[in-house]
Amino acid sequence: xxxxxxxxxxxYISLDLLTKAHxxxxxxxxNKDAIKVDFYDVGEYKKEYLWKAFKKFSxxxxxxxxKFKSLNPWVSKYATFEVFxxxxxxxxxxxxxxxxxxxxxxxxxxxxHLKEEIDFVVFLQYLALKQWKRVLRYAKRKGxxxxxxxxxxxxxxxxxxxxxxxxxxxxxxxxxxxxxxVGPDAFSDVGQLWGTPIYNFERMKQDGYKLLxxxxxxxxxxCDHLRIDHFxxxxxxxxxxxxxxxxxxxxxxxxxREDFFNKLYERYPDIKLIAEDLGDLRPExxxxxxxxxxxxxxISEFTIFDLTNESTNRQLxxxxxxxxxxxxxxxxxxxxxxxxxxxxxxxVNNDEKLYDEIVKYIFLIPSLMTIFQLQDLLKLDNxxxxxxxxxxxxxxxxxxxxxxxxxxxxKYPDWNWFK
Numbered sequence: 452x453x454x455x456x457x458x459x460x461x462x463y464i465s466l467d468l469l470t471k472a473h474x475x476x477x478x479x480x481x482n483k484d485a486i487k488v489d490f491y492d493v494g495e496y497k498k499e500y501l502w503k504a505f506k507k508f509s510x511x512x513x514x515x516x517x518k519f520k521s522l523n524p525w526v527s528k529y530a531t532f533e534v535f536x537x538x539x540x541x542x543x544x545x546x547x548x549x550x551x552x553x554x555x556x557x558x559x560x561x562x563x564h565l566k567e568e569i570d571f572v573v574f575l576q577y578l579a580l581k582q583w584k585r586v587l588r589y590a591k592r593k594g595x596x597x598x599x600x601x602x603x604x605x606x607x608x609x610x611x612x613x614x615x616x617x618x619x620x621x622x623x624x625x626x627x628x629x630x631x632x633v634g635p636d637a638f639s640d641v642g643q644l645w646g647t648p649i650y651n652f653e654r655m656k657q658d659g660y661k662l663l664x665x666x667x668x669x670x671x672x673x674c675d676h677l678r679i680d681h682f683x684x685x686x687x688x689x690x691x692x693x694x695x696x697x698x699x700x701x702x703x704x705x706x707x708r709e710d711f712f713n714k715l716y717e718r719y720p721d722i723k724l725i726a727e728d729l730g731d732l733r734p735e736x737x738x739x740x741x742x743x744x745x746x747x748x749x750i751s752e753f754t755i756f757d758l759t760n761e762s763t764n765r766q767l768x769x770x771x772x773x774x775x776x777x778x779x780x781x782x783x784x785x786x787x788x789x790x791x792x793x794x795x796x797x798x799v800n801n802d803e804k805l806y807d808e809i810v811k812y813i814f815l816i817p818s819l820m821t822i823f824q825l826q827d828l829l830k831l832d833n834x835x836x837x838x839x840x841x842x843x844x845x846x847x848x849x850x851x852x853x854x855x856x857x858x859x860x861x862k863y864p865d866w867n868w869f870k
Contacts, residue, residue: 452606452647454536455529456666459579462493466500468582474504487849505574516570519577525610525669530572531561532610537568544613545625552625555614583673598725598822599674601667603681604631604647611662612648618662620649620690629690632698636731642689642698643841649690652707659714660707668719675723682726682745683736685711708735712743725767729753748772751813752781755793761817768818770810770827773837777826780833782806806830807863814864825852828861 453460466478481496482489509516520527532544535551544552554562561569590597605611607627612619620629631647655662671677684706691701715722726740728747740747749766752775762768770778782805785793790805799808810828814821826835838847 452608454532454606454609455525456601456605456609456611457523457525457669458529458576459583461501461575461579462490462497463582464497464501464575464578465582466497468585469500469504469578474507475500484853486851486853487846488851489849501575501578502571504578505571508574509570516573516577520573523576523580526573526576527561527569528555528614529610530569530576531555531565532613533572534565534568538565543608587673596675598676598678599670600678600680601670603679603684604645604650605666607646607648611666615662618651618654620651627693630693631684632689632691632701633730634689634698634701634703639698639841642701644691644695644698649688656707656710660711663711664715664718667715667724668722671719671722671724676725677723678725678727680727682728682740683730683732686736686739687733708739709742712739716743729772746819749818750775751809751816752776752778755796755809755812756789758796764817765819766817768813768816768821770813770823773824774840776833777824777831777836778809779806779827779830780836782809783832810863811865811868815868823863825857826850828863829857 466475469475470477478500481493531554535547535554536542536544539547539551587597607619612621616625620627622628627646627648629649630645631649632643632645634642636642650663652660667677667679686706686708687703688706689698689701690704691698695701724743724745726745726747728736728740729750737747746765746767749762749768750771751768752771754760754762771781775781776784782790790802793809794800794802794805797805797808797812799805810823813823824837826837829835835850836846837850
């Protein structure tokens, strides 16, 4: 539910790097010993220092902000959106005063009387992108590839919907009349009601799906591989009336399928995508994935009890994703019968070594890549779980490493496995 697909969250900007750049004096450490992230608190703490850095930077280097705007045309309108939200008490854009609601229908440039605030938001994106590219360069020197994750939908209260209402399921009253989600399945009797705006694919087709193609292309340029969440929606997407309280009463509709990907690869022939192809899918979803030779996913926590379900060299293998239990938390919750099944499958006679052997098994099965969460390598239980689907707020995404001493605690993999 971010306010812009292209923008980077300002909370991740390193104040220490701004100190090294002489934009700030040395900044005191904030909540050094916290084992969870309080995102609101971090935002309020950093804003004060970032404003000071902006005032100093803009006096001597305003041309850098101007150049950044010209190279990134999206950023000025995004910054205007954020400032308009501040001016409207953080209300959703469809509740703004008329002068803000339809501003860019009447004007080509952001309002001059809000220039400083808008430039501050642009400055935050300038810093965030500069620091992120620093991370990318460092990773490349170390031989590390970065995978980024793209939600299929955007948030309603964001710049994409504000500026492109005709490309979404938004009525003339500027309200959603249908929303996204997933119907009832084995995980939930009522389905998942996401509340996200639905793309108007018929309208998008008229300009070659430009909004979505541009979004994917921009994000893919910020990483080595882009994982598209809810990939199945390109084949079939679930539509729920906006007035529903659950996802029970929705319908599946046909997505843009290969027509979209043909347009995407025309623009970005070398793009590297990963399809999130989990769940109960119809065969056409997998056909679409394979038509464009996209790697899929294989989750060992889901498949280890199915002797017929084997990974391939075209899949990314995970113990579990951020939405699942940690591997050790999952292991602790197994029944004795389940543990015995795994022990028999892996030919393990020592119960104390069973977790280690599960880790080894996952490392060694066929894959394009095998990805472990750090929590799994540190053998942490569900107190370190990252996310609980269907819930909002704490404790989701708040787990953090206190420091880097964990490096000495990782014992996986044992490289003797690979000899």
